[in-house]
Amino acid sequence: MAAPVSVQVEFGGGAELLFDGVKKHQVTLPGQEEPWDIRNLLIWIKKNLLKERPELFIQGDSVRPGILVLINDADWELQGELDYQLQDQDSILFISTLHGG
Amino acid sequence: MCQVGEDYGGPGPAELQPKLPWRGCEQKCMKCKEGLPVLIIRAGDAFCKDCFKAYYVHKFRAMLGKNRLVFPGEKVLLAWSGGPSSSSMIWQVQEGLSRESAKRLRFVPGIIYIDEGAVCGQSPEERAKTVVEMKLILQTIAFPYHIVSLEEVFNLPTSVLQPVSQGPRGFENTYKEAVDGFIQQQQQQQQRAPEEGGGEAVLSDEQIQEKLRQLSTQDPVGQEEVAGDSLPRPAQTTALMTLFSSVKTLTAREELLQTLRAHLILHVARVQGYTKVMLGDSCTRLAIKLMTNLALGRGAFLAWDTGFSDDRHGDVVMLRPMRDYTLKEIAFYNRMFGVPSVFTPAIDTKAPEKASIHRLMESFILRLQAQFPSTISTVYRTSEKLVKAPRNGDAAGAATARCLLCMCALDIDSTDSATAFGAQTLERLAQKLSPAPVLPTGAPGRPCCTKGTRLQPGCCRDTRPSSEREEPRASFIEQLCYSCRVNMKDVPFLEPFPPYILMESQCRSQRAWEKQEVQEFLFEESEEEALHPLGFSPQF
Numbered sequence: 270m271a272a273p274v275s276v277q278v279e280f281g282g283g284a285e286l287l288f289d290g291v292k293k294h295q296v297t298l299p300g301q302e303e304p305w306d307i308r309n310l311l312i313w314i315k316k317n318l319l320k321e322r323p324e325l326f327i328q329g330d331s332v333r334p335g336i337l338v339l340i341n342d343a344d345w346e347l348q349g350e351l352d353y354q355l356q357d358q359d360s361i362l363f364i365s366t367l368h369g370g
Numbered sequence: 371m372c373q374v375g376e377d378y379g380g381p382g383p384a385e386l387q388p389k390l391p392w393r394g395c396e397q398k399c400m401k402c403k404e405g406l407p408v409l410i411i412r413a414g415d416a417f418c419k420d421c422f423k424a425y426y427v428h429k430f431r432a433m434l435g436k437n438r439l440v441f442p443g444e445k446v447l448l449a450w451s452g453g454p455s456s457s458s459m460i461w462q463v464q465e466g467l468s469r470e471s472a473k474r475l476r477f478v479p480g481i482i483y484i485d486e487g488a489v490c491g492q493s494p495e496e497r498a499k500t501v502v503e504m505k506l507i508l509q510t511i512a513f514p515y516h517i518v519s520l521e522e523v524f525n526l527p528t529s530v531l532q533p534v535s536q537g538p539r540g541f542e543n544t545y546k547e548a549v550d551g552f553i554q555q556q557q558q559q560q561q562r563a564p565e566e567g568g569g570e571a572v573l574s575d576e577q578i579q580e581k582l583r584q585l586s587t588q589d590p591v592g593q594e595e596v597a598g599d600s601l602p603r604p605a606q607t608t609a610l611m612t613l614f615s616s617v618k619t620l621t622a623r624e625e626l627l628q629t630l631r632a633h634l635i636l637h638v639a640r641v642q643g644y645t646k647v648m649l650g651d652s653c654t655r656l657a658i659k660l661m662t663n664l665a666l667g668r669g670a671f672l673a674w675d676t677g678f679s680d681d682r683h684g685d686v687v688m689l690r691p692m693r694d695y696t697l698k699e700i701a702f703y704n705r706m707f708g709v710p711s712v713f714t715p716a717i718d719t720k721a722p723e724k725a726s727i728h729r730l731m732e733s734f735i736l737r738l739q740a741q742f743p744s745t746i747s748t749v750y751r752t753s754e755k756l757v758k759a760p761r762n763g764d765a766a767g768a769a770t771a772r773c774l775l776c777m778c779a780l781d782i783d784s785t786d787s788a789t790a791f792g793a794q795t796l797e798r799l800a801q802k803l804s805p806a807p808v809l810p811t812g813a814p815g816r817p818c819c820t821k822g823t824r825l826q827p828g829c830c831r832d833t834r835p836s837s838e839r840e841e842p843r844a845s846f847i848e849q850l851c852y853s854c855r856v857n858m859k860d861v862p863f864l865e866p867f868p869p870y871i872l873m874e875s876q877c878r879s880q881r882a883w884e885k886q887e888v889q890e891f892l893f894e895e896s897e898e899e900a901l902h903p904l905g906f907s908p909q910f
Contacts, residue, residue, distance in 0.1 A: 281705075281713075282454065282701065282713065283713050283715070283719065285713075286715070286719065286720060287720075321720075322720060322722075324722075324723070325720070325723075333733075334733070334736035334737045334739065334740040335697075335732070335733075335736040337698055337701055337702075339702075339705070342408065342705070342706070343407075343408040343409065344407075344408060344409035344410050344702070346409075346410045347397065347407055347408070347409070347410060347416060362705075364701045364705070366454070366654065366697035366698065366700075366701055367732065367736075368655075368658075368716055368718060368728070368729070368732055369715060369716030369717070369718045369719035369720070369721070370713060370715065370716070370719055370720075
């Protein structure tokens with residue numbers, strides 16, 4: 270049983286438009302059986318934060334191609350992408366590089 | 371990527387390798403072998419923050435150095451949309467200008483921002499807020515700037531659409547001479563500086579004045595200067611929105627926006643004496659643009675539309691110094707080094723994936739890139755290899771026919787053979803022959819008196835046959851390239867177009883008609899002449 274984790278989720282480059290225009294979200298992920306990783310976080314975001322057109326943010330079990338993910342200001346490709354296990358007080362940033370956000 | 375037996379449905383090649391439990395601290399920067407890597411550029415190259423910065427800054431200077439097109443002391447207009455790429459470009463220019471003398475960039479920059487809020491669904495209040503935000507950033511940069519609203523297209527003169535031919539410039543020798551001359555001039559100025567303070571400023575002012583004078587002789591119609599910061603008139607905003615809402619598809623709207631934006635930038639550059647314009651297109655964007663333009667039928671112009679330099683306008687050359695950067699690099703750089711940018715909604719914001727060719731191609735390329743990490747660079751390298759066809763006729767002094775909208779040399783297939791172009795002409799002929807014309811021209815009769823076009827008096831001396839007079843649309847279409855013709859299928863009415871486009875179209879069809887008239891005469895004469903030798907021949 271993993272303890273609840275508190276992380277900062279941030280959106281930029283126009284991705285925030287799908288989240289009511291709010292860029293920074295301080296969220297607490299409830300404790301659950303398996304540890305929190307980015308894969309689970311995306312599902313949680315889709316359920317709890319995403320306000321409209323989920324297909325413009327999430328495709329399959331990952332983010333839509335063209336959206337960059339930064340974990341603590343570093344490239345998620347360096348940290349195992351979807352398999353990265355969230356630590357308390359991590360900051361996760363999603364930047365859209367798509368035209369028009 | 372294309373090996374037999376490779377499983378395309380499975381994970382991408384990068385993921386085929388056994389995956390290490392990657393933690394940032396376990397890997398080192400591939401450049402300095404010491405630093406903590408913060409991002410991966412290309413497949414597997416991890417960079418630390420410092421090495422990434424050096425790499426990024428070098429790339430910009432290398433791009434300008436390699437191409438040798440920007441002359442020292444030249445006025446360069448930086449086209450800024452507020453987005454990440456163009457913001458990063460301005461930042462790089464600023465960084466380059468603040469360097470110590472030997473490595474300093476030597477051109478004189480200015481910035482243009484075009485407020486497209488009206489067609490991107492922003493309310494007047496939102497637009498005002500965006501402009502305030504833009505100004506705040508512009509004031510910290512301290513370059514001269516021009517904020518222009520898209521509505522200004524309704525005040526453009528027809529001269530925008532007339533290419534100014536200029537001899538080829540930018541050969542290595544000329545470039546070297548220019549650099550040497552500039553350095554000498556600077557040294558002289560520095561010697562003089564202690565004696566007469568502010569000499570430099572006076573000189574550059576004079577140069578600007580002279581350039582402006584030259585411009586006014588080249589461009590007699592261009593008296594209406596683009597108003598600087600003033601808010602657009604509501605009537606023009608309405609007119610602009612009428613124009614865009616009359617366009618049936620998002621693809622055509624996007625193309626129209628690009629066309630109008632290009633005209634506006636060109637006009638401001640000419641009026642203000644800029645001879646180069648820098649655009650912020652990134653490698654990612656250009657790869658998408660290349661495929662999009664192919665799909666739009668702009669294959670003939672790819673070298674201009676996606677290359678480093680675009681000289682279609684003659685006097686003002688468009689450059690793309692950001693074309694070596696991927697959007698990932700740009701986004702990371704801007705984030706790490708606090709480059710300010712402003713997000714403004716675009717014309718296709720929140721549109722579904724298949725809403726336009728542009729949008730569809732973007733998701734196609736990016737999805738392919740996610741599976742095959744070399745997709746974008748492969749497409750982009752192709753764009754680098756494209757060679758511009760020589761501009762025929764320029765050498766002889768005769769201007770080549772240009773597309774009215776995109777201003778590229780017309781790719782007209784005069785033989786009307788079995789091509790897409792020929793098919794289009796046939797289609798139009800069929801429409802012409804059909805008893806009930808389906809073209810909603812809206813302005814039958816005298817085309818130059820269409821309301822709202824504000825034509826000079828005397829233009830109505832239209833002596834053309836009535837069939838031609840009734841079809842301003844047909845003659846308008848005839849002045850376009852293949853792609854723009856296809857695009858016009860989704861633009862049902864001509865009336866909402868800004869007057870400068872309609873006026874220029876009018877002038878061109880008038881000129882073409884006059885030319886035809888004259889040629890008929892010439893033809894008869896030459897026929898007579900051709901008969902003479904025969905007539906005289908028996909005497910010899």
